Amino acid sequence: MAFPAFFDDAPVLRMHDGLSELLGATPDGMIEYRYADAVRLAGHSCPTVAGAWLCARAGLRALYGERVPERGGVAVSLREPEDAGVTGVIGQVLTLVTGAAGAGGFKGLGGRHGRNQLLRYGDAGSDSLRLRRCDTREAVEVVLDLSSLPADPAQRALLPLLLQGSADAAQRREFGRLWQERVRRLLVDHADDPQVVAVRCVA
Template sequence: MGFPAFFDEAPVLRLRDRLSELLGATPDGVIAYRYADAVRLAGHSCPTVAGAWLCARAGLRALYGDDLPERGGVAVAMPEAEDAGVAGVIGQVLTLVTGAAGVGGFKGLGGRHARNDLLRYGAADATSLRLHRLDSGETVEVALDTSTVPAEPAQRVLLGLVMRGDADAAQRREFGRVWQDRVRRLLLDHADDPAVVRVRRIG
């Protein structure tokens, strides 16, 4: 596959999934998720997908520190409705990483390892993306602001040409290049930038 090279340079998220270990999918339950996995899920790479990736990383680091996060051990809540803006896309990325799923998620084995009902939309008690550690009760909220990482000036013009169907092949390629350049800068240059990803501990 011909993904941009920077996908391999993006932060890797390593988690322990006890269900994966129990069912023999991994010998020790440790799974490494890469940005390309989120792109495969979403079908595209954009600031929203990259931002959700960084928010998941920041929230898990705040909850677990240097320990491996437990996939299936975190509940996720979002203030927006699932069909509002990009909330659904963000939720899908968080499901990939944390295992937290809606009502249709895995219901567990013998009362353990359930993933269903761990992802909530329209949560009135959340002001931004909220991650809650089930074992300790610790909770953080993560807010994303991509405005401090602006697109190249040419992107607006190129986007207009693409949307109108007036872009030629070279302009479409250039649009893709500048679009992914912003994603690259988010993932590589601003992964730990508190102006882009802000974490607030609330419990």
């Protein structure tokens, strides 16, 4: 399996998962998630998947500082319903990283390590994406703004040809290259850009 080389340059998210440690999947509960993991989950790489990745990273850094975040210890809520636009895709990426799940998630062992009911959609109290630590109740909201990273005009010109099925092999390759170049810029060049990924503390 070959991914674009820049996937290796994207931020790595390191988590501690107490359930993983308890059940012997990892000796110390430490798990590293890479952007390629999110791509495998979603089946594609796009600004939404990359943006959700960076939002997870920014929110966890704001909540935990230099400490390793606790997977299964963060509740996630999104303002929009799950079936609105790309909200469901964003939620899936957040589930991958944080472990937060809806009603169908893992219910825990002896009252510990539950992940169900930690992911909520249609939360009118959130402006966008909210992450809250379950232990301290500290919360942050993360907003993604891609207005400074517009699609290449050539990409937009090629899209109708692809949708109509009239693009040749070279045009399909060029569209994919331009698409992933925008993702690369987001993940690599703007990973720490507060104009793109903004975080604020909430009560």
